[in-house]
Amino acid sequence: MPLLKKENQYSKANNMDKETLIQVHNNVKPYIHETPVLTSELINEICDCHVYFKCENFQKMGAFKMRGAINAIQNLTSKQKENGVVTHSSGNFAQAISLASKYLNIKAYIVMPENAPQVKKDAVLNYQGIIVECKSNIKAREIEAERIVKNENATFIHPSNDDQVILGQSTSAKELLEKQSDLDIILTPVGGGGLLAGTALSAKYFSSNCEVIGAEPENVDDAYRSLKSGKIEYNKNTSTIADGLRTNLGDRNFPIILENVKKIIRVSEEEIINAMKLVWERMKMVIEPSSAVPLAALLKEKQNFKNKKVGIIISGGNVDLTNLPF
Amino acid sequence: MPLLKKENQYSKANNMDKETLIQVHNNVKPYIHETPVLTSELINEICDCHVYFKCENFQKMGAFKMRGAINAIQNLTSKQKENGVVTHSSGNFAQAISLASKYLNIKAYIVMPENAPQVKKDAVLNYQGIIVECKSNIKAREIEAERIVKNENATFIHPSNDDQVILGQSTSAKELLEKQSDLDIILTPVGGGGLLAGTALSAKYFSSNCEVIGAEPENVDDAYRSLKSGKIEYNKNTSTIADGLRTNLGDRNFPIILENVKKIIRVSEEEIINAMKLVWERMKMVIEPSSAVPLAALLKEKQNFKNKKVGIIISGGNVDLTNLPF
Structure with missing residues (x-):
């Protein structure tokens, strides 16, 4: 402090x-x-x-991630909701954003490394998330997420920050x-x-x-x-x-x-x-x-x-x- | 009916x-x-x-077996409680009778086949049950339980009947x-x-x-x-x-x-x-x-x-x- x-x-x-x-x-x-x-x-x-x-x-x-995902999406403007959200995660936040988006009826783009386990991809797909694959490194993830923000006017939501x-x-x-x-x-x-x-x-x-x-x-x-x-x-x-x-x-x-x-x-x-x-x-x-x-x-x-x-x-x-x- | x-x-x-x-x-x-x-x-x-x-x-x-074990033991007479209880089981009822007996401060003899897995024996011992081993067949179990009933004046409690x-x-x-x-x-x-x-x-x-x-x-x-x-x-x-x-x-x-x-x-x-x-x-x-x-x-x-x-x-x-x- x-x-x-x-x-x-x-x-x-x-x-x-x-x-x-x-x-x-x-x-x-x-x-x-x-x-x-x-x-x-x-x-x-x-x-x-x-x-x-x-x-x-x-x-x-x-997982608790559902709580943050719901709140983040609820706080978007109507315009933002129209264009959907994007996050990069292959873990619980990917599922949380997908399910929260499904509940609130908006689009969720999930940037995942192409080598992510199929079981994790399936979980996202099950909740109607849209998977966007990228190379398996942080830089590639960020570039891909930024591309979606630009091209789709989607709002990026960080998993914790x-x-x-x-x-x-x-x-x-x-x-x-x-x-x-x-x-x-x-x-x-x-x-x-x-x-x-x-x-x-x-x-x-x-x-x-x-x-x-x-x-x-x-x-x-x-x-x-x-x-x-x-x-x-x-x-x-x-x-x-x-x-x-x-x-x-x-x-x-x-x-x-x-x-x-x-x-x-x-x-x-x-x-x-x-x-x-x-x-x-x-x-x-x-x-x-x-x-x-x-x-x-x-x-x-x-x-x-x-x-x-x-x-x-x-x-x-x-x-x-x-x-x-x- | x-x-x-x-x-x-x-x-x-x-x-x-x-x-x-x-x-x-x-x-x-x-x-x-x-x-x-x-x-x-x-x-x-x-x-x-x-x-x-x-x-x-x-x-x-x-397991739910704890419920029946506690009630059966609670319903014994003081004399019966003094002499303890016996059951034959290598599963959940063995643990239930052991733990219930521990709570109610009486002796519990558990007849178990000699080849029962050590993890099951340990669970009973952990709850302070007294293991009595017998050959691995129903007849041997019953004979051993009867012997304890006679020798120790213990009360037999059946796991379900x-x-x-x-x-x-x-x-x-x-x-x-x-x-x-x-x-x-x-x-x-x-x-x-x-x-x-x-x-x-x-x-x-x-x-x-x-x-x-x-x-x-x-x-x-x-x-x-x-x-x-x-x-x-x-x-x-x-x-x-x-x-x-x-x-x-x-x-x-x-x-x-x-x-x-x-x-x-x-x-x-x-x-x-x-x-x-x-x-x-x-x-x-x-x-x-x-x-x-x-x-x-x-x-x-x-x-x-x-x-x-x-x-x-x-x-x-x-x-x-x-x-x-x-």
Whole structure:
């Protein structure tokens, strides 16, 4: 925060006050599930605290991303809606934008690398997204997305670095706090930063004293380093099983994170896989590797959470059942 | 029903009226989870009806069996409690009796075949059950259980053919109907018959007009044949992936089923696996093969369920993650 003020390199969004979050939640409600909050005695015993899992794996299209996608599209002008939206993603946001666009009856162009797995392409097609293929590198993706913006007058929506996406993602923690108002801590995974920023906003407005902590794979610890240095850091490689967390923070969500999040815990690949298996075996839930990162973080620093009430956002459940890490 | 009356070979329990079921539910409540009822738009679309999943895979020890085990033990005399209980099972009931006994602070002897998988033995030991090994055949199991009954004065509790177990199992459908009172149909798997009988009782007392249908693997269709012939039929082999459904009906639950259940639908092994995969992929839930049998039955006879409100009891989620059928 002091760093931010000194450097003044990122500007915060204007309309992210409490009233806005309440309005956003009301707007997205008709299009999302109010996902359940589940607990497990056995996991409480193992963790030596009380854990409340907010199950976005049960969300429409299987991940919290639906919340941000719906809100972003709802906030377009009529003219923008006419021309449709474009994003580049081969993961959950591609599905979220496709399904949200289907609900709101607009066109969604999804730029995907030509070598993306067929199962991911099928998911987008299933939700009536229009796939535009490109070479498998970030530059090619961006060029293709820009081309569509120009040629089709489509509006680009970033998966995490977009104010309306961040606001949409805030609704998950808001619901969690409505069900469990006395949480001491909420843990979320951090990849692009949209969920962490949104969660931090909800904790700020809808709890009295709830701390928000990020959890990140050691192999892609850009957010951890960014929080330390006060500026957005990048990953040299993206080799982690937590495929939803390979991306970087952006100038829209980083200021919020910098102001409201004091800590990011890093975990190893093995810790992620063990936490994932624990949830599958003991909670009988299908969660994707990225979703296991916060529980892995809690287990790693157990002593710091002792007897506390800890919310964990289970971010999603989209995983290839024929290729499990255990 | 006419057959039953004519043959008069099975006697019905006396105390299975509405008041008893309410009392049983109150008694078991402190020891069980009120499991959630989940829905999936996508599965509704595929099934062309409204499906309400009562998720006993989220129950303590991972299956509905906990309900019957708790109720059976609660109904023992003080003297019986002192001497402990015995059952023979290598599946969910072994875990249920172990955990229920742990809660109620009594001894539980679990007779298990010596070649039972270590993971199942560990689950029982984890809940402080006392494992007694025997040869791997039904006769050896029964002899060993009888020996413990004699030597330890322990009380034998059958996994499904026991009035108090049946009453305990009724509480799942009772909770389902409390959340969704307008169900047209409830589908449950049928193995030993405890869940189906208990569900039939709850539908009779706590719904206005809800039909109960059983679902069974073709390979072990003893309940289907029993309902046709009016007497308990047996399986020649027990080869099905639905390992919880290999057992036979008994003289305590069959009269209830005969009187209250009009139909049992049989499904193939492939249909079971497909339904199981559908729930894992689309509902993000870990369910065991036995739990997929009712959904497989619904999909098989889709036309008969069109636009109806159908409850499905997801019986459990205990499955070996390293040995999945897909």
